[in-house]
Amino acid sequence: MKRTKPALPLDGIRVLDLSTVLAAPVTATFLGDFGAEVVKVEEPRHGDFTRGTATGERSPYWAQEARNKKSVTLDLRTPHGQGLVRSLVPFFDVVITNYRPSTLSSWGLDPDSLRAIAPDAILVYVTGYGLTGPYSDRGSFDRIASAFAGLTYVTGDPDREPVRSGYSTIDYMAAYLGAFSVVTALYHRDTAGGGGQVIDLALYEAGFRASEDALTSYATTGRVRERLGNRNPKIVPASDFTTSDKRRISLHAGTNPLFRKLAALMERPELPGLPQYATRAARAENAESLYTTIADWVARHTADELTGLLNSAGIPASPLMNIADIAADPHYLERGTITTVDDPDFGRLPMAAPIPRLSETPGQIRTTGPALGEHNTEIYEGLLGLSSQEVADLHADGVI
Known part of the structure; x- marks a missing residue:
């Protein structure tokens, strides 16, 4: 008997991606790799920053990090746009955003407002400093989170100034935690009989959780972890x-x-x-x-x-x-750490494959990053039930 291919583990889960740049959007990307239907909300004129241009076009980076997503345009800074997104929220299992708490409140997208209209949804807030605390309304990026988490301070040679990681390490660490927390919350909701909940993920906390014994050592000895360079003084050679x-x-x-x-x-x-x-x-x-x-x-x-x-x-x-070494390395290629996909603009495009590997339901790249607003009709008419004239009017008014 021929075995049918199993559905991806998150098949049937809808994710509304109301975020921009990296940590929160990549959280949604990881979920999309394993079958979630992800709808990305973008600013109508230029789209997401990772598109790499100011014209809403597609970059190779966008092709990778917005894979398995649908794109709709919507101006969240307008009252009409805010009302429209609140109409969308109840159709989704997961909502992910990364704007500052004060901005979210002014838009009516704060946790209390969204829980009132979608009590069973998993609401993910990836912010620089979290939803609480004296710094909660400060802005942040990977560089700032790395500094605040203490990661930059301990990185580099002991006789030189601290240096930031060459990649946006904390953004991706936060994305892993974001995806993990969503799956945990979905399990609680769908298997353990719970309801929706709010996930409060601060960017800096992803870096701080990787600080090994820096805090416990300081608390017990008073010693501050310093830069070690490439050598650990306790592990030689x-x-x-x-x-x-x-x-x-x-x-x-x-x-x-x-x-x-x-x-x-x-x-x-x-x-x-x-x-x-x-x-x-x-x-x-x-x-x-x-x-x-x-x-x-x-x-x-x-x-x-x-x-x-x-x-x-x-x-x-x-x-x-370096990346040229990696792109040609037989282990990366034969194991499938790098996969090559067809893209409408870039042809056969190599990119990082979905991880981790699940033996029965491995992740898939079904589509690369979409064109700006490519799915407006599908979502606004097909899902939300607006007429084609209403959608045309929203476009003419600059709302979408």
Whole structure:
């Protein structure tokens, strides 16, 4: 008997994406990857910032991050637009937004207002500082959240100024938490017999939750976590080194068994028996001399050669990859971390595949990012029940 393909796990769940830029929209993207019907509300003239232009066109970035979404235009700054979105909300299981609390209140989109009209909806508020607290109405972006969460302070070399991550790390961390919280709330509603609820996700909290033992250590010892660069003073050897072909490679041999393997590979089997390197504590005390020895050995080999040697010996190692390296890497390609999809503007476009992998219901990229307002007729007429003349009038008035 031929097995039918199972539905995606979030098939039948409708998501209204009332957000812009990154953390909140990507929350919706993750849900769309696993089957949710996502309707993205965009400003009528220019659309979302991630379109990459000021004309509402499509960028490759938009194609990836707005995949599996439908686009409708709506000016939330007008009373008519605010009324229209409130009419839409009851049709959706999940509503996601990321405007400041005071702005949401002025638009009638605050939690109390939306719960009154959609008591069973999951309402997700991804804001810079949360819906409560003295900073709740401050604006934020990934850079600001990273600073406030303490992530920027501990990033970089100890003798240099702090640096921000090269990617919008906190935005994506918040998006993972946002998607997780939505699925948790849906389970509570649909399986555990609960109702709708409000999810209050502060951008900075996503970064702060990743701060390891910084707080507990400070509370018990008074020590402030500082920048460590590429080296952890308690785990030696574990760092980055320059190879003979002037690339950088990262290796971790900080445990005693791994250090013995590294010493054997370096043809220096005596190193683990020396008093200054025999234990983790001893290696930490004598890190500089050990790192000099390893750096000299690394400098005699290419990055590719070392990557093979180290991993074959059971020592975790990787060259520092740029995006060109990643795009050509066989593991990324054969595992499907990168997938290639057809796009109307960019042809065969590689992009990050849906993660994580579910054995029976893996995520899918069904469409790439839509054209601005592509689904106005479908949503305003087909879902909301407006006439074609009413939709035309809304467009003429600049509401959609």
